Amino acid sequence: MSVLVVGSVALDTIKTPLGECCRVLGGSATYSSVSASFFSGVNLVAVVGGDFPKEHIDLLKKRDVCLKGLDIKQDGKTFSWEGEYSKDFSDPKTIATHLNVFSEFNPKIPREYKNAEYLFLANIDPVIQKAVLNQIEKPKLVVCDTMNYWIENKRQDLIDLLKNIDVFLLNESEARQLSGETVIIKAARAITKMGPKKIIIKKGEHGSIFFSDGSVFCVPAYLLESVFDPTGAGDTFAGGFIGYLAKNDKIDDETIRKAIVYGSIMATFAVEDFSLRKLGNINEADISRRFEKFKSATCF
């Protein structure tokens, strides 16, 4: 099975305590597409400008990401984001956001993608996410990500969207923000009532928690020697997660648990270098090795 990914493709300028980079490949759909591509076919729907470097297209092609849905607006500029991380690598400070061609992103899903069974609505405006969802005929699984900005500024649109989401991904502070609950298990329960039967709360270096019909799966994070740049970690997690499910074409809780572990392992590659420099250059054996190592580091 293939995964349909809709979200942002961006050029990022990032400063972390360990270094900086300028106008490198980024965006929620980029990280998640490349991550998913290690497990399944990927169809990408996004928009870029005429300034989007050919080498980035080449990377996506190398990963066999289908680019029929990548709208290249020759006379426009690619969405760009500039951010800075403090010493503890927590939420970055946004220095500048230039929406550029992204400001009029109104995705038309190519006809051949409309029967997609695995859909990932990467982090973008929930109004656009809903417009995408409405174009998909009969998805088997809809996974959706978001961010604090939309919870704050498009709360009702997000809540409307959630009614039709199967698996909702958000981080701890977003879960608290959306639900108004401090205790994470209560937050998850409140969000479940908004629609999604399954929720994954991402806790970064502390792992993640999966809530499903009253059952819970808690998993720690893979321990890393160093984090270089956390940008895209959540998107990469999501891509590995849905890619693994599509590969197995199963969405039972047992498969979802493994998908979460694969998602979190994919994220470790993303954070070990800027942009997709590492993630774009690993192979299946690298992933398997980390999975086995993780398994032996968590069993008791």
Add this chain to the structure above:
Amino acid sequence: MSVLVVGSVALDTIKTPLGECCRVLGGSATYSSVSASFFSGVNLVAVVGGDFPKEHIDLLKKRDVCLKGLDIKQDGKTFSWEGEYSKDFSDPKTIATHLNVFSEFNPKIPREYKNAEYLFLANIDPVIQKAVLNQIEKPKLVVCDTMNYWIENKRQDLIDLLKNIDVFLLNESEARQLSGETVIIKAARAITKMGPKKIIIKKGEHGSIFFSDGSVFCVPAYLLESVFDPTGAGDTFAGGFIGYLAKNDKIDDETIRKAIVYGSIMATFAVEDFSLRKLGNINEADISRRFEKFKSATCF
């Protein structure tokens, strides 16, 4: 096998966002003794004053904790601590500490305890911890806890002590404080070089990490509906941990992993009410149920 526990027995006055209590049973050795008592025999060495309520003695007796080493100074007052937790239940603010009889605590290990094989040096001054260790003939396993105060004020004494410790317990910020390393895996490596071959880094609601000769065990925390009072959680963890090892009389990594899970489960009971109100009133079936629930919430 029995566990020898040396540490503080205290009367705590605590305020949390959910309530408050006055002069209730507390202390590092109290929590760890009661926790260990669900797995093995426990011999307690500590000091209290003439004001120490009989009901607390009764609780320890009910849990079959041997009190031959509990020095009751009839003309003195019991060590008392007053603390307040903020909304997020992180490190409490100390309002008052009255050392009382504890200020002259110079534990004499009863003759029949000197051949103890499982020794837990609960959180007290590392100088006292060392004086205790020197009285034990040939321990099979020495587990040691500490706190930020000793790292800051008795650093060299602590480092001297660590040379003779088998398993060292500390939390994330203490690990960073002691090692000077920000990344937790590097902090653990640095602390290993100080002596202890095995280190457990406690992360509270995010679980714990066990480092041993290059191998790593990461475990999330058991998810709770509500935390009422985190006081004693680390001590309770330690008690369950060493109690389980003593019960099985094994200290290989596989047994240690299970001991960590049991320790963290014991801690969940401690935090669900003030003092030992819950921890002192559970039974083996409660522990088994949580262990099984935890196992099913973490397997993949």
